[in-house]
Amino acid sequence: MAGDRMVAVLAAATMALAACSSPEGDEGEQTPDADAGPPRGGTLVAAIDSDPGTLNPAITTSGGARTASELLFNGLVGLTSDLEPVPELAESWEVLEAGALYRFDLRDGVTWHDGEPFTSADVIFTFEEMLLSLHARTKASVGAALESIEAPDEDTVEFRFTEPYAPLLLQLDVTEAPILPRHVYEGTDVMTNPANTDPVGTGPFRLESYTPDAELRFSANPDYFEPDLPYLDEVVMRIIPERGNQVVALEAGEVDWLFGVPGPDLARLEESGDYGFLETAVNPGGSNCIMTVSFNLERPMFADVALRRALATALDREQFVERVLFGQGRVAEAPISSGIPFAHAPDLEEMPQFERDEAESLLDEAGWPRDGDGVRTARGVDGVPDGTPLQFGFTHFPSFSAYAELLRAQLREVGAEVKLVPLEPPVFADTVFKARDFDTNIISYCNGADPEIGVKRMYTTANIGPVPFSNAAAYSNPTVDAYFDEARTTVDPEARSDIYRRLQEQLVEDLPYFWIVETESVRAYYARCEGFGPAGHFATTAHCSS
Amino acid sequence: MNRRYLVRRLAQLPLTVAAILLAGFLLIHLAPGDPVVALAGQSGDAEYYAYLRAKFGLDKPLPTQLVIYAGNVLSGDLGTSYVLGRPVAEAIAERLPATVLLTGSALVLSTVVGISLGIYGARRHGRWPDTAVNLTALTVYAAPVFLIGQLVILGLALGAGWFPVEGMTDARSSVTGLPRLLDIAHHLALPALALTSQEVAAVARLSRVGLLDELRQDHIRTARAKGVAEGVVVRKHALRRALLPVVTVLGGRVGHLVAGAVIVEAVFGWPGLGRLLVTAMQNRDGPIVLGVFLLVAVTVVVANLLTDLLYSWLDPRVRYG
Numbered sequence: 001m002a003g004d005r006m007v008a009v010l011a012a013a014t015m016a017l018a019a020c021s022s023p024e025g026d027e028g029e030q031t032p033d034a035d036a037g038p039p040r041g042g043t044l045v046a047a048i049d050s051d052p053g054t055l056n057p058a059i060t061t062s063g064g065a066r067t068a069s070e071l072l073f074n075g076l077v078g079l080t081s082d083l084e085p086v087p088e089l090a091e092s093w094e095v096l097e098a099g100a101l102y103r104f105d106l107r108d109g110v111t112w113h114d115g116e117p118f119t120s121a122d123v124i125f126t127f128e129e130m131l132l133s134l135h136a137r138t139k140a141s142v143g144a145a146l147e148s149i150e151a152p153d154e155d156t157v158e159f160r161f162t163e164p165y166a167p168l169l170l171q172l173d174v175t176e177a178p179i180l181p182r183h184v185y186e187g188t189d190v191m192t193n194p195a196n197t198d199p200v201g202t203g204p205f206r207l208e209s210y211t212p213d214a215e216l217r218f219s220a221n222p223d224y225f226e227p228d229l230p231y232l233d234e235v236v237m238r239i240i241p242e243r244g245n246q247v248v249a250l251e252a253g254e255v256d257w258l259f260g261v262p263g264p265d266l267a268r269l270e271e272s273g274d275y276g277f278l279e280t281a282v283n284p285g286g287s288n289c290i291m292t293v294s295f296n297l298e299r300p301m302f303a304d305v306a307l308r309r310a311l312a313t314a315l316d317r318e319q320f321v322e323r324v325l326f327g328q329g330r331v332a333e334a335p336i337s338s339g340i341p342f343a344h345a346p347d348l349e350e351m352p353q354f355e356r357d358e359a360e361s362l363l364d365e366a367g368w369p370r371d372g373d374g375v376r377t378a379r380g381v382d383g384v385p386d387g388t389p390l391q392f393g394f395t396h397f398p399s400f401s402a403y404a405e406l407l408r409a410q411l412r413e414v415g416a417e418v419k420l421v422p423l424e425p426p427v428f429a430d431t432v433f434k435a436r437d438f439d440t441n442i443i444s445y446c447n448g449a450d451p452e453i454g455v456k457r458m459y460t461t462a463n464i465g466p467v468p469f470s471n472a473a474a475y476s477n478p479t480v481d482a483y484f485d486e487a488r489t490t491v492d493p494e495a496r497s498d499i500y501r502r503l504q505e506q507l508v509e510d511l512p513y514f515w516i517v518e519t520e521s522v523r524a525y526y527a528r529c530e531g532f533g534p535a536g537h538f539a540t541t542a543h544c545s546s
Numbered sequence: 547m548n549r550r551y552l553v554r555r556l557a558q559l560p561l562t563v564a565a566i567l568l569a570g571f572l573l574i575h576l577a578p579g580d581p582v583v584a585l586a587g588q589s590g591d592a593e594y595y596a597y598l599r600a601k602f603g604l605d606k607p608l609p610t611q612l613v614i615y616a617g618n619v620l621s622g623d624l625g626t627s628y629v630l631g632r633p634v635a636e637a638i639a640e641r642l643p644a645t646v647l648l649t650g651s652a653l654v655l656s657t658v659v660g661i662s663l664g665i666y667g668a669r670r671h672g673r674w675p676d677t678a679v680n681l682t683a684l685t686v687y688a689a690p691v692f693l694i695g696q697l698v699i700l701g702l703a704l705g706a707g708w709f710p711v712e713g714m715t716d717a718r719s720s721v722t723g724l725p726r727l728l729d730i731a732h733h734l735a736l737p738a739l740a741l742t743s744q745e746v747a748a749v750a751r752l753s754r755v756g757l758l759d760e761l762r763q764d765h766i767r768t769a770r771a772k773g774v775a776e777g778v779v780v781r782k783h784a785l786r787r788a789l790l791p792v793v794t795v796l797g798g799r800v801g802h803l804v805a806g807a808v809i810v811e812a813v814f815g816w817p818g819l820g821r822l823l824v825t826a827m828q829n830r831d832g833p834i835v836l837g838v839f840l841l842v843a844v845t846v847v848v849a850n851l852l853t854d855l856l857y858s859w860l861d862p863r864v865r866y867g
Contacts, residue, residue: 045717050825053630062629136594191601191631212640214714214817236717240815241824245699245712249815252704252711426579426830434580467592468583 038543043234044529046257046539047246051213051239056196057178058130061137063283066175067259068216068237070536072113072201073178076104076123076157077169081282081534083340083449085169089118089179089202090157099164099491104157110225112181113199113206120151125182130190138176141452142168145488164489166496167450174203174536175287176453204230204540213239231531231543247524250275256529256544259283260521263326269524278523279328280534281339286446286454288339290332291320291403293514294432294441294472300383301392302439305511307381310362312352312514314414315407320517324402328522332515335507336455336500337447339518342493343455343500350508359414363390368415376415391417392439395432398422403442403516429468436474443472444519451500456484459507475512555851559844566843567836571615574832575608581628581830602628615836624840625833629826634837637822642841644714645818648810649803651734652741656799659742660749661792665780667750668757679750687747691806695740695813702736709736712815737814741806745799749792756788786860793857797850804842 052068054060076090090104110118132143147160159168171177179202184195199207202225205218218235238255240246247265249255261269261277269275281288293312295302302308317331330338333351338344364370367381368390376390396404401422408418421438423431432438448454457463460481463471483503490496507513525532529544582598599605603614618625624634667679686694703711710716714733721729760766761784769779808820819838826834 043718051821053627133597134594139594192626196631211817212637213821214644214815215717217720238713238717238815239817240712241812241821245813245815248699248704249711252707254711254713254717424579424828426581426583426828427577429583430578430580465592467595468580 037228038231038531039545040231040543041233042544042546043236044232044257044539044542044544045236045238045255046259047240047249047255048237048259049239049241049243049246052216054196055199055207055210055216056130056180056190056193057174058126058180059134059190059196061135061286063286066536069199070174070178070203071205071218071235071539072199072203072207073174073180074202075173075175075177075179076106077172078537079170079173079449081280083170085172088174089123090172093169095169095491097164099166099489100161102159102168104159106155106157107225108155110202111223112183113201113221114181114184116181116183118179118181118202119154120157121154122182123157123179124149124151125186126180127177129185130180131177134190135177137448137453138171140457142171142177164491166488166491167452170448170450171453173449176449204537205235208234215239226540230540232539235539250524250526253526257523257525257532257539259523261524263328266326266328266522266524274527275524276527276530278525278532278534279520280523281337281518281520282534282536283446283521286448288337288447288449288454289444289519290335290337290447291400291516291519292332292443292445292458293407293516294443295512295514296436296439296441296472297474297512298436299392299439301378301381301388301390303383304366304381305509306362306366307368308511308514309352310359310366310368310414311411311416312511313355313362314359314416315352315410315514315516316354316356317516318354319410320403320406323406325517325519329517329519332518335504335513335515336451337518340447340449340451342497343451345501345504348504348508350505352511352514356414363414363416370415374415375417389417390415391419393419393421395421395423395428395438395441397425397428400442400444407442432472433468433470434466441472442516443469445469451484452488458513460484473512475510477506477510480506480510552855555854559847559851562847563840563843567619567840568612570836570839571612571832574830574835575611577830579830581832583830598628619840624837627826627831627834629829629831630834634833637834638819638837638841641817641819641822644816645804645807645811645820647730647734648737648741648816648818649800649807651738652745652803652806653799655738655742656745656749657792660746661753661789663746663750664753664755664757664792665785667754668761669776669780671758676754679754683747683750686743687751689744691740691744692809692813694743695737695810698736698740699813709733714817737810737816740813741803741810744806745803748795748799752791752795753789756791757784760784760788790857790861793853793860796856797846797853800849801842801846804845 048064048067050064052065053062054065055069055072057066057069057073074089076088077085078088080086087107089107089110091107093102093104095102106120112118127149131138132146133139145161145165147162150158150160152158181200184200185193197210204221204224206221208217208219210216216237220230220233224230238249240249243260243262244265246255246258247261247269250258270277283289295308297303321327321329321331334345334348336343336345338346363376367379368376369379371377378384378388378390379386394404394407404420404422408420411418432441445458446454457470459471459475461476464474464476480503483499483506487496487499487503490499523532523534529542531541531543532538533541581602581604582595596605603611615625626633627637630637663679663683667676670676699711703709710733715726715729719729757780766779766784769783807818808824810816811818811820812824822834823838826838
């Protein structure tokens with residue numbers, strides 16, 4: 001077995017833990033006094049968008065539920081901002097049998113908020129009864145590859161896969177795999193257990209009260225396993241549905257922390273000098289999101305890559321960053337987000353870049369010459385009758401109308417007529433994925449911490465079907481399917497990176513989608529507070545001066 | 547009012563409510579959109595979606611779902627929210643007090659202030675205070691309630707700093723007893739003001755017109771000729787009948803207030819039923835939507851019944867048969 005050992009026991013666990021719990025980090029923060037440490041105590045008031053409904057993050061992937069509940073729980077590992085796994089409920093781990101077996105040594109002395117000890121039985125129970133059946137992402141990714149999960153003793157958990165499985169360590173944080181108490185849930189219906197609104201966790205904060213649609217009050221967990229954390233006595237989450245009103249509440253001093261600031265308000269807050277900011281691609285509901293245009297490849301018009309490439313070349317994506325995102329994001333350079341550095345492939349030769357004249361010639365060559373100065377029409381395009389105008393629908397959430405308007409304006413310049421079809425999210429999901437009644441659309445596809453989490457679903461043949469937010473384009477390429485299989489079972493990081501580069505070269509050549517911008521959120525907070533993380537345990541290392 | 551009429555009206559109540567519920571059920575289930583999407587977020591496989599549909603009974607034919615739902619409602623069970631995973635009655639009961647407080651305050655305030663303004667305007671008919679009240683009432687009546695909400699936030703909360711911007715209590719204090727009630731009243735002021743504003747305008751205009759009309763009647767002239775003081779003429783002789791049009795719209799006003807509360811609650815972060823309803827509609831959370839429909843329908847129907855009763859009390863000539 002020793003020969004199979006891929007990665008040694010994490011010798012630097014304590015160092016990593018120190019790095020994880022350091023309150024230092026984002027730009028512009030004060031360094032706490034080395035002797036006295038950061039100030040302790042106080043209340044932080046954070047604004048959140050919606051009532052979470054449930055505070056059990058293991059049975060839903062809803063962003064609202066995660067924001068409100070992740071302070072209460074832990075994963076086996078934590079993830080740094082560079083997506084490095086660091087110890088959390090697991091103190092160390094080994095990757096064995098070429099990546100087909102993961103063995104986790106659990107932290108000693110961890111207790112649940114009700115005083116019961118945390119053991120490997122809690123991990124097994126959470127995976128078997130919740131995560132692998134009710135947490136959509138973890139079920140679809142880990143669940144599909146897992147052979148068994150076992151606990152040889154109270155302090156050890158082993159995940160065995162049918163074949164080597166590379167991404168596991170990026171799928172065990174509090175977002176993808178929060179651990180819940182067996183003694184509270186065993187023998188009950190986990191969906192309706194009262195603990196879903198009165199939770200018991202191991203996290204840095206405990207729930208004091210939950211007033212639906214009003215606020216959640218959390219107090220510091222005095223028995224938290226990371227010594228001296230958290231610094232704050234209390235976190236209050238106020239539910240304020242409108243982002244604009246959240247900004248007003250921040251300016252009025254009623255809240256201290258916002259998870260997002262609308263672009264037009266940001267400049268005003270920056271000018272005032274009273275606030276700190278933290279830019280991040282991490283969000284509780286999904287991180288590393290790319291606004292992506294899907295072409296419905298089942299429509300004859302879009303079956304031709306030449307048209308797709310021509311339209312992509314006509315889009316000035318810098319304008320989307322400036323006019324739609326107000327600078328909160330960047331042009332997408334590749335199909336996989338730059339927030340996943342090991343998988344992101346910059347400088348792809350075939351990636352379309354904005355060039356209006358070139359777009360015009362590409363459209364001519366693709367069989368769509370201009371009809372006078374107006375809309376182009378088809379001439380000799382396979383499956384499209386001659387004379388068909390270059391007109392198509394663009395389906396989008398109403399909240400993405402700014403993208404839609406700009407895209408329509410840019411494509412009109414090159415002789416394409418776009419009809420906007422705004423649809424509420426549940427209707428959008430039905431129309432695009434079930435009825436497949438669309439020409440093109442825009443979706444914020446969140447890549448997550450690993451391509452297995454949020455990238456694969458967009459491209460593999462198995463993901464063509466009625467499941468919302470899967471393969472909208474209905475793209476199928478056996479080479480790409482094989483690349484994903486290979487990447488999943490390749491544990492060596494360099495080899496895996498190389499597979500993802502080749503995969504993206506293929507995607508850019510086929511262009512079933514066009515990747516517009518990577519979006520970011522700007523967190524804003526009163527400058528008297530600092531030490532924040534972007535999401536999840538955002539307030540664990542936060543502290544406020546009085 | 548005779549008893550037969552009252553019994554007939556009460557007997558109509560369940561039929562009206564049933565018709566509203568049926569329409570609501572069909573609307574929410576026939577409208578495009580899948581409640582399972584809200585639960586699964588961006589990811590999930592077909593098996594997961596099928597599991598959730600089966601769990602909520604959404605895999606059954608619509609008539610079967612309707613029969614099951616009707617049976618549950620008749621036995622007093624409004625079902626379980628798809629998204630919250632909790633009984634609908636519980637979710638509604640948690641938020642009802644906030645909405646009752648908000649709409650109740652607005653109803654009382656708009657009635658008292660509206661009638662006072664109406665009297666004030668009518669007694670100064672044709673002079674500038676009457677014109678000012680009239681113009682202000684018209685302007686406020688024409689303004690959307692969300693605009694009024696934002697304006698009072700900017701002016702009285704963020705600008706003057708007199709009132710909090712959002713919520714029902716102060717996030718940084720956890721007082722109890724009388725200080726808590728005062729805290730709630732402080733937070734209630736702006737949302738109640740925003741919700742009252744439109745209603746007050748309607749009531750003021752109605753009561754002014756009613757009073758002006760009444761003051762022209764013969765019996766008022768007689769009272770004045772007998773030397774009764776003008777204040778007494780208005781209060782004792784004219785006002786009761788002048789208020790008939792105001793009472794007539796009472797039932798409708800309850801409906802308006804609930805609709806207005808949906809917007810005001812969103813603007814002021816007020817934790818009431820309006821917020822619950824909007825979120826549930828976005829998520830296609832049928833049981834919650836229908837539960838709130840039921841509550842609002844019963845409230846409006848009862849308010850209309852009370853209006854009729856009040857009407858015959860105010861004007862004994864009115865008889866129903």
